[in-house]
Amino acid sequence: MGYFLETLLGGLMSGMLYALVALGFVLIFKASGVFNFAQGAMVLFAALAMARLAEWLPQWLGFQNAVLANVLAFIVAGAIMFAVAWLVERLVLRHLVNQEGATLLMATLGITYFLDGMGQTIFGSDIYKIDVGMPKDPVIVLESTFQGGILVNKEDLYAAVIAAALVALLTLFFQKTGTGRALRAVADDHQAAQSIGIPLNRIWVIVWCVAGVVALVAGVIWGSKLGVQFSLSTVALRALPVVILGGLTSVPGAIVGGLIIGVGEKLSEVYIGPMVGGGIEIWFAYMLALIVLLFRPQGLFGEKIIDRV
Amino acid sequence: MLYRENGQFKTSYRADLQIFPIVQDRWAILALVVAAFVLVPMVASDYMFRAILIPFLILSLAALGVNILVGYCGQISLGSGAFMAVGAYAAYNCLIRIDGIPMVAAILLGGVFATLVGIVFGIPSLRVRGLYLAVATLAAQFFCDWAFLRVKWFTNYTPSGSVSVSNLNLFGWRVETPAERYLFCLGFLVIFALLAKNLVRSAIGREWMAIRDMDVAAAVIGIRPMYAKLSAFAVSSFIVGVAGALWGFVYLGAWEPAAFSVDRSFQLLFMVIIGGLGSIMGSFFGAAFIVVLPIFLNQALPAVGDLVGVPISTAGISHAEFIIFGALIVWFLIVEPHGLARLWAVGKQKLRLWPFPH
Numbered sequence: 001m002g003y004f005l006e007t008l009l010g011g012l013m014s015g016m017l018y019a020l021v022a023l024g025f026v027l028i029f030k031a032s033g034v035f036n037f038a039q040g041a042m043v044l045f046a047a048l049a050m051a052r053l054a055e056w057l058p059q060w061l062g063f064q065n066a067v068l069a070n071v072l073a074f075i076v077a078g079a080i081m082f083a084v085a086w087l088v089e090r091l092v093l094r095h096l097v098n099q100e101g102a103t104l105l106m107a108t109l110g111i112t113y114f115l116d117g118m119g120q121t122i123f124g125s126d127i128y129k130i131d132v133g134m135p136k137d138p139v140i141v142l143e144s145t146f147q148g149g150i151l152v153n154k155e156d157l158y159a160a161v162i163a164a165a166l167v168a169l170l171t172l173f174f175q176k177t178g179t180g181r182a183l184r185a186v187a188d189d190h191q192a193a194q195s196i197g198i199p200l201n202r203i204w205v206i207v208w209c210v211a212g213v214v215a216l217v218a219g220v221i222w223g224s225k226l227g228v229q230f231s232l233s234t235v236a237l238r239a240l241p242v243v244i245l246g247g248l249t250s251v252p253g254a255i256v257g258g259l260i261i262g263v264g265e266k267l268s269e270v271y272i273g274p275m276v277g278g279g280i281e282i283w284f285a286y287m288l289a290l291i292v293l294l295f296r297p298q299g300l301f302g303e304k305i306i307d308r309v
Numbered sequence: 310m311l312y313r314e315n316g317q318f319k320t321s322y323r324a325d326l327q328i329f330p331i332v333q334d335r336w337a338i339l340a341l342v343v344a345a346f347v348l349v350p351m352v353a354s355d356y357m358f359r360a361i362l363i364p365f366l367i368l369s370l371a372a373l374g375v376n377i378l379v380g381y382c383g384q385i386s387l388g389s390g391a392f393m394a395v396g397a398y399a400a401y402n403c404l405i406r407i408d409g410i411p412m413v414a415a416i417l418l419g420g421v422f423a424t425l426v427g428i429v430f431g432i433p434s435l436r437v438r439g440l441y442l443a444v445a446t447l448a449a450q451f452f453c454d455w456a457f458l459r460v461k462w463f464t465n466y467t468p469s470g471s472v473s474v475s476n477l478n479l480f481g482w483r484v485e486t487p488a489e490r491y492l493f494c495l496g497f498l499v500i501f502a503l504l505a506k507n508l509v510r511s512a513i514g515r516e517w518m519a520i521r522d523m524d525v526a527a528a529v530i531g532i533r534p535m536y537a538k539l540s541a542f543a544v545s546s547f548i549v550g551v552a553g554a555l556w557g558f559v560y561l562g563a564w565e566p567a568a569f570s571v572d573r574s575f576q577l578l579f580m581v582i583i584g585g586l587g588s589i590m591g592s593f594f595g596a597a598f599i600v601v602l603p604i605f606l607n608q609a610l611p612a613v614g615d616l617v618g619v620p621i622s623t624a625g626i627s628h629a630e631f632i633i634f635g636a637l638i639v640w641f642l643i644v645e646p647h648g649l650a651r652l653w654a655v656g657k658q659k660l661r662l663w664p665f666p667h
Contacts, residue, residue: 035440095643101440102385103642106582109575110638117631125624237447237571244444282455286448290433293445297437 006150007266013156015262017225020163020218021239022246022254024211027170029248031183031207033190034093035101037108040236041115042212045084047219047228048119049077051128070132074220081212084115089204097200098190116233125230130223159221166217170210171251183207187249241289247302256300261285312660328506345495350488358487365600366494367555372580372592373505374548379578380587381509382541383521384434388446389549389577391430391453394569396423396550397557398463401472405465412478416497416554423550424543426453431542435535450571457566473563490559497555501548506589508544517541518587549577579634583641585650594649603630 021043028036053073058064061072092107138153174180185193186203194200222232239258246257265281273280292299312333319325329335353362375389400419403410410418426449433445457463464472477484477493484493508514516537519527528534557564576599584595606626614621621629645651 035443092639092643102383102443103646105385105440105443106578107639107642109578110635110642112635113631113638114635117628117633117635121625121628121632125628237451240444240447244441248440276459279455279459283448283451286444286451290445290448293433293437293441297441 002150007270008263009150009152011263011266012259013153013160013262014266015259016156016160016163017218017222017258018235018239018242018262019255019258020166020214020221021235022242022258023167023170023251024214024218025239025243026246026248026251026254027214028207028211029187029243030174030251031187032093032204033101033187034104034108035248036211037105037236038088038111038115039211039215039239040233041112041119042081042084042215043219043222043235044228044230044233045115045119045219046077046081046212046216047130047223047232048123048128049080050074050216050220051130051223051228052123053077054130055128066131074216077216078213081216082209085208085212086205088208089201093204094201112233112236116230120230127227127229128223129227130220132220132224155225159225162217162221166214167251167255170214173210174251179203179206238285241285243299244289245285245292245299247299250299250301253299253301261288264288312657312663314661328503328510342499345499346492350492353488353491355487358491360604361600362491363487363494363560365596366491366498367552367560368577368580368600369593369596370494370498370501370555371549371552371577372584372596373502373589374545374550374552375577376581376584376587376589376592377505377509377517377548378541378545379581380585380591381514381521382517382538382545384431384538384541385440385443385578386446386545387443387571387574387578388430388449388453390569390571390573391446391450392423392427392546392549393553393556393573394453394457394566395426395546396420396553397564397569398457398472399423399550400554400558401474402463402465404474411480412484412558413480416551416558419554420547420551423553424547427542427546427550428539431539431546434538434542447571450574454566454570457569469565471563471565472557474558475562477558484559494555494559497551501551502589505544505548509589513537513540521587579638581648582638583648585648586646588647588650590653591648591650594653598649602633606630606633 021039024039024042025036028034028039050073053076054069057072057076058069063069088111092111093104096104096107138151140151174183182193182198182203183206185196185198186200190200193203218235219228219232222228222235226232242257242261243254244257245261246253246255261284265284268284269278269281312331314331317332319330324330327335329338349362371389371393374392375386378384378386378389396416396419398419399422400415403418404412404415407415430446430449434442437445458470464470477490479493482489484490509517516527516532517540519530519532520534520537520541524534527537553569557568561568580595580599581592582595583598584593585591606629610621610626610629641648
């Protein structure tokens with residue numbers, strides 16, 4: 001039982017991280033109707049920037065304080081993500097207003113490649129580590145209930161708290177602010193939003209900035225857990241089924257979808273994996289998403305606006 | 310003037326419906342095919358065959374298949390690499406499990422199995438489209454990656470997980486030297502390109518295009534979406550599967566699942582975008598571009614780097630490749646969504662009047 005709970009908990013934690021990346025997808029889709037394949041590349045780019053700046057800034061400015069270095073690096077990396085967002089809007093999206101979803105998807109594929117190459121050219125392509133001082137030691141909880149208790153990584157707990165806070169903040173932003181309302185209007189209909197005076201270009205910049213910050217947070221958490229390297233960009237491919245499962249337009253859906261897939265992956269790997277040769281983590285999430293697509297194309301929480309043919 | 314059409318009158322429907330209705334086109338294509346079969350094997354070096362020509366031919370074939378699905382039928386697919394893998398592994402299994410099966414039959418059977426898998430993973434396209442379908446096809450990709458890595462039966466229980474095919478043999482003709490391999494692939498490519506060209510001009514091709522342009526309207530005028538979409542998936546994955554079998558048998562010789570990873574799928578999609586969505590010609594342009602660009606960058610970038618005094622490493626070149634690919638895709642989507650094929654058509658249009666302005 002203790003082992004089962006430990007697996008479950010591990011799944012929930014990794015699910016939280018999937019959810020964080022999926023959140024980036026959902027934000028951009030919700031606010032601009034663009035399915036942003038580049039989210040994974042943005043996570044990698046942001047994490048690379050953060051890792052390298054934390055290393056470079058103390059050298060350039062000549063100070064030693066690790067906390068200051070991290071804070072500065074986070075701010076500068078955030079600024080870089082803002083710049084990326086602005087450039088993407090300026091150079092790509094502005095020219096593709098009112099194009100089909102598939103065209104926009106392919107454009108973000110192009111952005112993915114560009115960011116992958118650019119990030120590694122600027123920041124290098126080795127494995128870097130981000131050390132933001134999150135405690136790494138595991139704690140054992142519920143020792144009285146189960147024999148041996150359950151092993152919980154403190155780092156995971158912090159990550160979960162940060163992710164939850166981010167989600168709460170974003171929900172407030174979307175629901176309660178005027179900008180949030182404008183974002184939702186743009187997602188519904190570019191032209192209609194534009195015609196009532198919502199500045200489409202500014203909205204797009206804002207939403208990509210927000211997605212950039214989410215990517216940065218996700219990148220920092222992933223990076224401090226597993227190190228920053230190229231494989232981080234494949235996180236996007238792991239998070240894709242999460243959005244399909246949860247629904248493309250739903251922030252809570254991204255969270256729940258992430259948790260379901262995180263738990264499902266871990267449990268299936270442990271309990272079904274040995275029967276079929278292991279490694280089913282690779283496709284489990286996709287098969288789950290595929291089944292959901294067949295029976296409920298809008299996902300668990302999505303709005304029912306999908307085109308039926 | 311060079312490309313003059315006036316004076317070429319078509320007096321029968323047959324003449325009007327030819328694949329290449331313009332005399333110059335007919336002769337140019339004929340000359341091109343003859344040159345490809347006769348001239349190229351005489352002048353090309355072994356390096357040219359191995360590094361450029363053979364991959365170009367096979368990837369053109371694959372791009373042709375992807376173009377039918379993505380360009381003509383509008384069903385975006387990120388799982389083409391998987392269909393190539395199915396083609397390759399199925400052909401391999403046919404070859405070793407069926408006694409005395411001819412090479413060509415094995416390759417075509419590989420295509421047949423890819424068709425079956427393609428139809429299965431095409432089923433979601435009946436309910437969803439666009440982005441959702443992209444994810445569904447990615448499922449095919451990851452599932453196949455896993456299956457060929459983990460299910461030992463597919464690789465005939467080789468300990469290393471990689472399979473190899475040697476002694477290519479076509480009815481007694483041993484396909485061994487690079488030039489022979491090239492001709493072998495060229496034969497496949499010419500036949501399939503001709504078939505594809507005819508297919509997209511026929512009723513079924515028009516159905517695909519109708520579905521792509523507006524599926525609701527297409528359904529209203531009596532096109533069955535299910536039949537059109539699944540047939541596009543079937544034809545496309547058959548061609549892609551054959552290309553995969555050729556890629557494994559002729560180009561690689563020995564391969565492992567990584568040869569058909571998700572990167573291959575993206576690469577094929579890029580070929581189609583850069584070459585031209587919905588154009589047979591474009592598939593060739595796209596494949597040529599994607600095969601030649603890395604080689605060109607490998608040669609050119611270090612030279613440029615030396616010129617300005619900045620040494621460029623191998624990693625730098627591969628990063629530059631990423632950047633250039635990414636930028637090009639975005640650029641093509643914005644400036645010329647019909648790709649290189651459109652530029653080619655514009656060039657031909659200009660030649661109609663050249664050298665007179667009007």
